[in-house]
Amino acid sequence: MVRRGVVRGVRAVLEGQIIEVESDLVIVADGAHSRLAHQIGFYNEDPDLVFYGARGYFEGIREMTDMIEFFYFDMFAPSGYTWIFPMSKTKGNVGVFITEGALQRSGMVLNDLFDWWRDNTKFGNIRLGEARLLGEIKGWRLPATWAVRENYSHGVMVAGDAGNMIEAAFGGGQDLAMLAGQAAAETAIEALKQKDYSAEALAPYKQKLLERQTPIYNGYNAARKFLFTNTPDLDRFIDRFAEEAASRDLGFDEALGRFLRG
């Protein structure tokens, strides 16, 4: 509920009844389809930064190893990838992650990309050529940003997917959402102590996000430059990155950081 430009609580449906919950401060954390973020103008609709992700469980996948696999498609670039998370020698969680813009350029709907990948790419054909889907494919919206954006106003802070906090290279958002939840809670405690819920009093929220999330966004944005372009750049990135990680037995973030600096 917004009164004279100030968020004053939420209106909700409880057991079929519309109720109004008055509050001095609202932390919006209702995910990627957030109606509240939409209402207060924090919803990202940039087709190159809003992704769609879908996953299905498949049995009969061929030639899988015990490694997670990512297959990039550059034909609709800047686009996204297909992933395989192995669950046994032949069963895996297979997914696609693609920008809204690329999905439009492809002329397909999200679920068709699984068949397209199987029928039009070498590895797609090997992995899914004889595989069968278990259950159904489930998809979701994943709104990303390049950087920390405006995400607070008078009486409100927005955290996680509701605040478009997905990173724009791999589509991860759990760590960014948790950092935002922590920053929002800390800021809320101070605001409650001061009994001041104005935008000025909530400004430390953005400052905390800049400090904690910016290094993460910087790494992923730089990775996206290589991952979402043409095949030679992608090959160069993967070769050098893999070499760096393997030679020093590094974790992902450290290997990425060293690669980007080097």
Ligand SMILES: Cc1cc2nc3c(=O)[nH]c(=O)nc-3n(C[C@H](O)[C@H](O)[C@H](O)COP(=O)(O)OP(=O)(O)OC[C@H]3O[C@@H](n4cnc5c(N)ncnc54)[C@H](O)[C@@H]3O)c2cc1C
């Ligand atoms: C297929 C797929 C794969 C992914 N893989 C990864 C991955 O490997 N690594 C990674 O880091 N991230 C991954 N993500 C992204 C990650 O899931 C999200 O970034 C993260 O869950 C965001 O957390 P959140 O709390 O902001 O939102 P959510 O986890 O969506 O939580 C929002 C909550 O709000 C509730 N809610 C919504 N509306 C209302 C309402 N009106 N009233 C009450 N409750 C409401 C919802 O039920 C939900 O529980 C993936 C996403 C998808 C779709």
